[in-house]
Structures are given as structure tokens and as C-alpha cells.
Amino acid sequence: MPSKSKALKSLAELKGVQKTLAERREREAAEAAVRAAAEKKRAAEQDLFSRAIGATQPLRRRPAVPLAPEPPAPLPVQKQLDEQRVLRESLSDEFDVTTLLDADDAMSFRRPGIHTDVTRKLRAGEWSIQREIDLHGMRSDEAREALGEFIREAGKLGVRCVRVVHGKGLGSPGRQPVLKAKVQRWLIQKSETLAFVQAKPAEGGAGALVVLLTPSPRR
Structure with missing residues (x-):
């Protein structure tokens, strides 16, 4: 079982x-x-x-062309060198300014066609000083290039009135104000300069100039 x-x-x-x-x-x-x-x-x-x-028919594929990335823009080194060269050549230390300066108590300059009221108002401080550059103590070539760059930048910014400090020349050989005379020559050769006067005693006196520049063109 x-x-x-x-x-x-x-x-x-x-x-x-x-x-x-x-x-x-x-x-x-x-x-x-x-x-x-x-x-x-x-x-x-x-x-x-x-x-x-x-x-239906398959779409034709166009051959793809690999594109290289756009190279960065080259630095305008040559343009900068050319501008510096033109600046050096355009501002002469031998330029005779004696016939262009007003021989008054304080040396001044105004372009032909500029009224004497302009220099009077500059002396009186009726134009507000918007920018300043101090060239005191610089070598001649350094001061010339610095002044040219300063004037160009002021024009780009629409600045009308500036002060240029050149010193009284007390530290120069023979205590002659060499840079002062050169700054006057350079400013007169700049087309942007309408007029300039010696600064008031409180603003530098014989060691500085108050400069009126041409108005920048409207864009």
C-alpha cells in the first residue's frame, strides 16, 4: 500500500x-x-x-566645409608708431612764436579771428578748467608726446578748457624756463588750440598755461 x-x-x-x-x-x-x-x-x-x-528621395547633403575660427584682430602697432612719428615731426622746437604771442603783462596767444575778449575771459577764470596735465620734470621728448596725447584725448571728450603745467624752470640749467617756451611753441602748432594765457598766481602763475581748445565736431 x-x-x-x-x-x-x-x-x-x-x-x-x-x-x-x-x-x-x-x-x-x-x-x-x-x-x-x-x-x-x-x-x-x-x-x-x-x-x-x-x-520619396533622400535629400542630398552638401559637402560641409570646416571653417577656421576668425583670428583675433591684429594690434595696430604700426599705426601707433606712425602716430607717434607724426606727432614728433609735427611739433617743432624751432617754431618761432615771437610774432604770435601778445607781449603784455602775462604772455598770451590767440588765433587770428579770435577776439581779445577770449583771452580776457580766460585770465578772469570765466572758463572752467576741465582737465589738467603736469609736464613739470619731464624730458622734452616725453613732454611733447604727453602733451599731444593729452590734447587729442581732450578733443575726443569734448573738453574745452585745460591747464598745462610746465614749471617755472628754476631747476633748469641757468634757471631758464626751457620747457615753458617749448610748451608755448607746441600749443601754437596744434590746430586744436584757440588761445592760451598764463595761469593766475593761485593756479600756477608763470609755471602754467590755461588753454582754450576748439569745440569737438558734433556726431
């Missing part, structure tokens, strides 16, 4: 395994059928789209 019971149990287990396998196969078959139906539907939709748009 024990052997027969054991055999029946094994047979029941075998049938259970077979049933499980059968169920799995049915489930897999059902899933495969669902996938096949979905694929068939997708293919039908794709075919419908292809028939709707008709024949």
Missing part, C-alpha cells in the same frame, strides 16, 4: 507540472499573438503613410 500511494502522489505531481507548462505555453502564445497584432498594425499604418506621400 505505501508503494501505491507514493506512485499516485508522483503521478499527481507530474500532472501538476504538465498543467503549469501548458498554462505557460498558452500565456506565451497569447503574448506572441498580441505582439504580432501590434506589429501588423504598425506595418499597416506605415504602409498607409508611404502610399499617402508617394515616392
